[in-house]
Amino acid sequence: MAGEARVEDYLALLKPSVMQLVVxxxxxxxxxxxxxxxxxxxxxxxxxxxxxxxxxxxLNMWYDADIDAIMSRTQNRPIPAGRISKEEALVFGLVLSVxxxxxxxxxxxxxxxxxxxxxxxxxxxxxxxxLKRSTPQNIVIGGAAGAFPPVVGWAAVTGTISFESVVLFLxxxxxxxxxxxALALYKQSDYGAAGVPMMPNVVGDASTKLQIFVYTLxxxxxxxxxxxxxxxxxxxxxxxxxxxxxxxLLAWRLLRTNEDVAMRKSARTLFNYSLSYLFIVFFAFMTxxxxxRFGGFAG
Amino acid sequence: MSxxxxxxxxxxxxxxxxxxxxxxxxxRSIALGVALALFALTFYVLxxxxxxxxxxxxxx
Numbered sequence: 001m002a003g004e005a006r007v008e009d010y011l012a013l014l015k016p017s018v019m020q021l022v023v024x025x026x027x028x029x030x031x032x033x034x035x036x037x038x039x040x041x042x043x044x045x046x047x048x049x050x051x052x053x054x055x056x057x058x059l060n061m062w063y064d065a066d067i068d069a070i071m072s073r074t075q076n077r078p079i080p081a082g083r084i085s086k087e088e089a090l091v092f093g094l095v096l097s098v099x100x101x102x103x104x105x106x107x108x109x110x111x112x113x114x115x116x117x118x119x120x121x122x123x124x125x126x127x128x129x130x131l132k133r134s135t136p137q138n139i140v141i142g143g144a145a146g147a148f149p150p151v152v153g154w155a156a157v158t159g160t161i162s163f164e165s166v167v168l169f170l171x172x173x174x175x176x177x178x179x180x181x182a183l184a185l186y187k188q189s190d191y192g193a194a195g196v197p198m199m200p201n202v203v204g205d206a207s208t209k210l211q212i213f214v215y216t217l218x219x220x221x222x223x224x225x226x227x228x229x230x231x232x233x234x235x236x237x238x239x240x241x242x243x244x245x246x247x248x249l250l251a252w253r254l255l256r257t258n259e260d261v262a263m264r265k266s267a268r269t270l271f272n273y274s275l276s277y278l279f280i281v282f283f284a285f286m287t288x289x290x291x292x293r294f295g296g297f298a299g
Numbered sequence: 300m301s302x303x304x305x306x307x308x309x310x311x312x313x314x315x316x317x318x319x320x321x322x323x324x325x326x327r328s329i330a331l332g333v334a335l336a337l338f339a340l341t342f343y344v345l346x347x348x349x350x351x352x353x354x355x356x357x358x359x
Binding site: 041 | 326
């Protein structure tokens, strides 16, 4: 019965697994931003970004309840499983959206709040309602929503958008296609059944694998930008080179694998690696920055 | 489901089902209460922090 939703069901609407990456990248943006922020206000800013991301997840589940009921990966979500009604999810998402944006604006500044509002709008409306069901480029353009958190974190401290935060945005933006297309390669029957035009279902495996490889090259190059433009030191550069080369190697292996079972296994390996990649690269960037600022390490 | 059907289905619930439902409702209420308390506390501390160290350093 929809009226007897558990607390856990409401938490599931917030997509906590996606939230982890959002929170982590936002923390990095907030910490590496020049200047300082009161620790309590910093915690509030991160909480607002997390709640805003969760709210957009709830709005996504509200709109996508029909296709979530078809895909095995999403069938047990609270709405298709009948534990929460669509209306409850919509209200929950809207209330949390307004709350997170308003509190971020009051606690930090309205540039950060406007960026958070745009992120929620972009994910819920541009990606979920428009792009997801209409074009195989859905996650390429929609990936911008997932790339905004470090920019919001940075803006919470500085009140501005700067070149450095745009580079962090670019890294996540270019990471999104290889990440999601690797998932789509080994889950394509799911997406096909739900009628979602993911790249493998539309253009086939070969073209998708090639595009994954090209985006991986662009990603590895973009991850070098902090080093080239001098706002990251040798620790970050070393990590970016090693992890970028590993990513390219895995994408190359996927490109060269044609047998179906081996290809799916290779795609799964790439998908899992991509998750670690983003955490490692952002962690290295934060560590490098902190050591340079407070540890006396020359860049 | 019409209203009388709904009433019959509620009447037909076992004591265990009623207890389980009450437990879920209680946990939801506690979670809402904690969220509201955190909300109030956040605004309280935020106000103090935003006012800064010169809170009492002003002409009366």
